Amino acid sequence: xxxxxxxxxxxxxxxxxxxxxxxxxxxxxxxxxxxxxxxxxxxxxxxxxxxxxxxxxxxxxxxxxxxxxxxxxxxxxxxxxxxxxxxxxxxxxxxxxxxxxxxxxxxxxxxxxxxxxxxxxxxxxxxxxxxxxxxxxxxxxxxxxxxxxxxxxxxxxxxxxxxxxxxxxxxxxxxxxxxxxxxxxxxxxxxxxxxxxxxxxxxxxxxxxxxxxxxxxxxxxxxxxxxxxxxxxxxxxxxxxxxxxxxxxxxxxxxxxxxxxxxxxxxxxxxxxxxxxxxxxxxxxxxxxxxxxxxxxxxxxxxxxxxxxxxxxxxxxxxxxxxxxxxxxxxxxxxxxxxxxxxxxxxxxxxxxxxxxxxxxxx
Amino acid sequence: xxxxxxxxxxxxxxxxxxxxxxxxxxxxxxxxxxxxxxxxxxxxxxxxxxxxxxxxxxxxxxxxxxxxxxxxxxxxxxxxxxxxxxxxxxxxxxxxxxxxxxxxxx
Numbered sequence: 001x002x003x004x005x006x007x008x009x010x011x012x013x014x015x016x017x018x019x020x021x022x023x024x025x026x027x028x029x030x031x032x033x034x035x036x037x038x039x040x041x042x043x044x045x046x047x048x049x050x051x052x053x054x055x056x057x058x059x060x061x062x063x064x065x066x067x068x069x070x071x072x073x074x075x076x077x078x079x080x081x082x083x084x085x086x087x088x089x090x091x092x093x094x095x096x097x098x099x100x101x102x103x104x105x106x107x108x109x110x111x112x113x114x115x116x117x118x119x120x121x122x123x124x125x126x127x128x129x130x131x132x133x134x135x136x137x138x139x140x141x142x143x144x145x146x147x148x149x150x151x152x153x154x155x156x157x158x159x160x161x162x163x164x165x166x167x168x169x170x171x172x173x174x175x176x177x178x179x180x181x182x183x184x185x186x187x188x189x190x191x192x193x194x195x196x197x198x199x200x201x202x203x204x205x206x207x208x209x210x211x212x213x214x215x216x217x218x219x220x221x222x223x224x225x226x227x228x229x230x231x232x233x234x235x236x237x238x239x240x241x242x243x244x245x246x247x248x249x250x251x252x253x254x255x256x257x258x259x260x261x262x263x264x265x266x267x268x269x270x271x272x273x274x275x276x277x278x279x280x281x282x283x284x285x286x287x288x289x290x291x292x293x294x295x296x297x298x299x300x301x302x303x304x305x306x307x308x309x310x311x312x313x314x315x316x317x318x319x320x321x322x323x324x325x326x327x328x329x330x331x332x333x334x335x336x337x338x339x340x341x342x343x344x345x346x347x348x349x350x351x352x353x354x355x356x357x358x359x360x361x362x363x
Numbered sequence: 364x365x366x367x368x369x370x371x372x373x374x375x376x377x378x379x380x381x382x383x384x385x386x387x388x389x390x391x392x393x394x395x396x397x398x399x400x401x402x403x404x405x406x407x408x409x410x411x412x413x414x415x416x417x418x419x420x421x422x423x424x425x426x427x428x429x430x431x432x433x434x435x436x437x438x439x440x441x442x443x444x445x446x447x448x449x450x451x452x453x454x455x456x457x458x459x460x461x462x463x464x465x466x467x468x469x
Contacts, residue, residue, distance in 0.1 A: 022383035029379045030447055042385055051383045079387040088385045170385040 006058075013054035019067050020053060020084055037092070042170055044162065044190055048092035059087040062097030063104065064363045071104055072111040074172035075118035076179040081107070081171045086163070089170055093163035098141045099156055102219060103163045105361040106131050106193070109221040110164070115357040120223045120347065121174045124181055127347040128188030130224040130264060131161055132331055134207035135217030137361060138195035145197035147335035150227050150266065150342060161191030186226050194333060200269055201332035203282040209330075210358045217361035222264045222329055223354035224344035225253070232271070233339040238278035239288070241271060245341060246292035250322055253345040256300045256309045258320045262327040262346035262356060268334035271341050282330070293322040324349065329356055400462060404433035409460035411448070412440040418466040425464060 012018065027036045033050045037043055049055070060067055060083070067084035074081045083104070090103050110117040110129045120127060133143055144154035152158065168174040176185065186192075198205050198214070207218035230248040235241035245265070253261045267275075275285055297318040302310040327349060334340075347353050400406060408429050410422045426436045439456055441448050456463050 020383060022385075023388050025382045025384050027380045027382060030450075031379070033380045033382070037382075050380060051385060052381065053383060056383050074387075077387060077389070079389070081387075084383075085385065085387075088383045092385055166385065171387050173387065173389070 009054040009058045013052070013057055018053060018057050020056060021068065021082075022056075022084055022088055041175065042092065042166075044165060044169060046190075048166070049094055051088045051091040055091045056084065056087050059091050059095065059097050059100060060084070062087075062100030065104070072108050074107070074111055074167060075174065076121060077171075077173040079171055079173070081167060085171050086167055089166040090159075090163040093166050094155065094159040095163050096141070096155070096159075099160050099163070101361050101363055102133060102137065102141070102156075102160050102217075105217075105219045105359050106160065106164045106221065107167055109219055109357050109359040112357055114355045115221050115223065116354045117168065117172075120354055121168060121172075121180050123347065124183045125225075125347055126182050126184040126186040126189075127223050127225050128186050128190075128192060129161075129164065130188055130222045130344055131164070131193035132206055132220045132222065132264075132329075133160075133193065133195045133218070133361075134198065134205045134212070134220070135361070136215065137217040138198075143195035145195040145200075145333045149194045149197075149333045149335070150192075157193050157195070158191050161193030164193075165189060165191060188224060188226060192224070196331045197269065197333045201272060202276045203272075203285075203332065206329060206331045207358065209282060210356075212358065212360070218358055219361055220329070220356060220358040222262070222344065222356045223347045224264055225346075227266065227342040227344050228252075230341045230343055231339070232341075235274060235339075238274045238280055241274045242285070242288055243292055245271075246289055249289075249293060249328070249343055250295065252322070252343050254309070256307065256311075258295050258297070258300065258311070258322050259324050259327075260348060262329070262349045263323055264329045264331070264344040264346070266334065266342040266344070267330060267332050268338055268341050269332070269336050270339050272332055286328075286330070289328075290321065293328075294319050295322055402433075403429060406434050406461040407437060407459060408434045409437050409439055409456045409463040411456065411463055411465045412438070413444040413465060413467060414441050415444045415467070421466050422464075425466075 027033045034047045037048055065083045069083045071081050071083055071086055086104055090100055109115060141156050143156040174180050196205055205214060206220055208214055212218045230245055232241055232244040235244055249263060252263045297311055297315050297320050300310045301313060301316055302308060304310055349355060410425060412418045412422055429436050437459060
């Protein structure tokens with residue numbers, strides 16, 4: 001749709017007062033427009049769709065909000081960002097108009113004090129915003145919660161996450177090598193967005209766990225690194241699998257960190273079957289898991305085990321949880337076959353860093 | 364360069380595509396210029412003759428000067444000065460040279 005605007009969009013762009021106020025940039029007749037956009041630094045390293053007036057006007061049909069409305073202040077430059085600017089970048093990312101409300105909510109979610117997109121962008125640690133979408137909209141716009149959920153192949157998942165990142169780059173000025181000085185970076189800086197498999201889960205959804213109604217469309221942003229697979233192909237009991245997942249979770253980010261970083265656990269359908277068969281609900285799972293996520297601080301003090309990284313001496317003699325209360329988000333997603341789950345390690349949490357943040361998606 | 368046929372096919376000058384700026388519009392929209400060369404030593408410089416009369420005389424002198432400053436010189440010519448350089452020629456220059464000088468005048 002965005003690459004082949006209908007005739008009506010072309011006519012509207014030519015003859016109606018579109019209300020679009022973005023500066024017009026003419027690409028020379030002999031220039032290749034894709035190359036011209038690379039040259040101007042408008043892309044994330046992949047080609048983008050040319051944001052013509054017709055395409056942007058059509059994108060704006062995806063929301064009831066006016067093009068000139070201010071969405072938020074976008075870091076790092078803290079520039080006022082209009083609906084129109086988001087639409088321009090959504091076109092470039094390859095979004096369909098019906099994705100725009102999710103892009104807008106995702107952007108609003110991360111441009112907050114709680115999520116702290118400025119710090120997430122500027123940190124040398126390879127993290128980025130990870131978006132989990134809940135609610136009926138995920139099926140309406142064709143988001144993927146199944147096979148390859150954290151990978152490639154689904155336009156909605158990939159372009160929504162990408163559109164948000166393009167706004168950070170283009171409107172906020174968050175260019176790699178500029179304010180963004182990540183040591184390794186992360187695929188999450190390109191696009192990391194997926195839906196929870198709600199219908200296939202015996203549990204409440206992530207959004208419900210965070211206080212929303214199941215019928216509400218919600219985007220949750222988590223500051224995370226790239227996903228890491230947790231393999232367990234042999235556990236047949238809930239308790240065995242729980243211990244197994246816990247041992248993997250303890251090494252999230254580093255075995256030497258406790259309480260300081262959150263986590264996002266993505267449980268696959270075949271792993272979830274162990275807990276379904278045992279009759280566990282989300283609360284039971286979290287309670288039981290918590291018992292296996294306790295760490296003896298003496299084992300991770302500075303110098304313990306010959307490793308200088310660790311907790312200060314003053315924290316000796318304590319038994320501490322790996323994650324702070326509410327610091328482990330759990331969602332159900334993935335293909336129907338495969339005895340794997342995935343952990344997305346976090347970044348500094350709380351006022352010093354980033355808190356998981358949720359927001360309702362509105363038209 | 365035997366593409367006169369293909370370049371005469373377009374009766375009217377083609378229109379450029381008009382895009383909406385995706386940035387905050389704080390910076391000018393034009394592209395920044397290429398970084399100036401600190402020295403010509405060891406560089407390959409293309410001399411593009413647009414096929415106007417005596418352009419070769421000017422470019423011959425430039426070639427002498429550039430050679431004395433350590434540059435390798437490659438010569439190119441447009442099929443005709445009335446049309447933009449063909450894409451293949453532009454690509455050839457861009458891929459073979461570090462810099463290019465175009466001779467415009469009669």
